[in-house]
Amino acid sequence: MLNDNPERILVTRLSAIGDVVHALPVAYALRCKFPNARIDWLVEDKAYPLVNLNPYLDQVIILPRKYWRENLKERGFIKTARSFFGFFSDLKSNNYDLNLDLHGLFKSALSGFLSRSSLRIGPADGRELSTLFYQAKIALPDKKLHQVERNLHLAAALGADLNEVNYGLKITPVIKSRLNRLFKSEKISSEKKIVIINPFTTWESKNWYLDRYFRLAEQLIAAGYYIIFTGSRSDRTALKKFTADQSAYTNLAGKTDLPELAALYEKAQLYIGGDTGPTHLAAAVGLPVVALMGPTDPETHGPYGKGHTVIQDNSLECIRCWDHHCSRNMQCMKSISVEQVLRIAKKKLNE
Incomplete structure (x- = not known):
């Protein structure tokens, strides 16, 4: 089991809508395991409204990749870079004990690295060189897993329960x-x-x-x-x-x-x-x-x-x-x- 009692956790699943839906049960699983921890979620803007419904999260943070891409020409490299590093400076100030990367891509792993979380964890089969950024790599079962189960297996490395699937979609x-x-x-x-x-x-x-x-x-x-x-x-x-x-x-x-x-x-x-x-x-x-x-x-x-x-x-x-x-x-x-x-x-x- 990794990091038995983290006080500040950052979960990363940036996109797409269906994949974010499949990742949502992780919030409930982590909340049950760490009831007093601060649990935040890093996501891109399109899926933000969905993740923001989840009552088991303390904060949902938008990674503004789309904004940076679209405004690079208009605002120029220097201003965009200033926004980029300013964002990650703010993220770093949250002092996360642990970053759990469910996405397993370069963009998500780099975001976790720039958050300066004390421990960065992700799937051992992560793509696009993402595993280079992890301090601990989680091996998944050889059998074919649904994406919901895959995400919960990643959370299980922290001691979370695999057996209850709760998406936390609270319709107000x-x-x-x-x-x-x-x-x-x-x-x-x-x-x-x-x-x-x-x-x-x-x-x-x-x-x-x-x-x-x-x-x-x-x-x-x-x-x-x-x-x-x-x-x-x-x-x-x-x-x-x-x-x-x-x-x-x-x-x-x-x-x-x-x-x-x-x-x-x-x-x-x-x-x-x-x-x-x-x-x-x-x-x-x-x-x-x-x-x-x-x-x-x-x-x-x-x-x-x-x-x-x-x-x-x-x-x-x-x-x-x-x-x-x-x-x-x-x-x-x-x-x-x-x-x-x-x-x-x-x-x-x-x-």
Whole structure:
């Protein structure tokens, strides 16, 4: 066991949304082990609102990498460097006893090094030379681990409990009130069961076909369900192509922040989408998920927990290829039919 009684702990998981969701149970595990310690979390701005919901953390600190990159030309190197070193000077002043790097990349390991934590710990299989910055490297089991379990194994090196998964997503009354106002302004029906459809991911190869999502939505509407599309602001235009009775669906892509999205998923009855951040957020708040997967591995990156269903064609030789851009005509996603997804969705909605 490493550092039996740290008083100040810095956890590092900077991005992306789904990976941050998978890391959140570490906060609860550490809080149970070290109830009196100060536990802070270093994260980039995009995932900050999500981590900031966690009641088991004392402070959530934004690493402003995006700001530094975007302002380097405008403000110049000297001013950007001054901001960079000023940030890490402030971080250093927190006098952390321990930095637990869950991310395992150069950017996260360097951040831990510059925090001047007394002990820096990270995964032994960290990438991009990250292990050069660690004073202790945590070896993980040889067996395949889901990302949630992988993160908890890293925390277990400090004596934390592996067995309880608590994401700490505390949806406050203020967040719920904001969502209720959005429901009223969008005239969203609360009389029918709500099915969330989140069609887009950050990889081209993980996307199911939009026309199939639309056909699926049409058939779910015909079966009496209310459809809510979610996604980013950039997804909104594509989703506007869906045409159906306006009283039967709404397009909330780009209209919610992450806490509101979590609150929305709490109100729904089913979620359908690919391997992307919102899918893992839905699973984290307990919403049953139907995940359509191809190039990624459900055992490590599927929706975590009970009550979820992964649709994946394991008969293909190229399945779980991990390619961002497919050179095989998207066979893994093409093999998933509307009828297959509809059948599973209806079954789950009737459970």
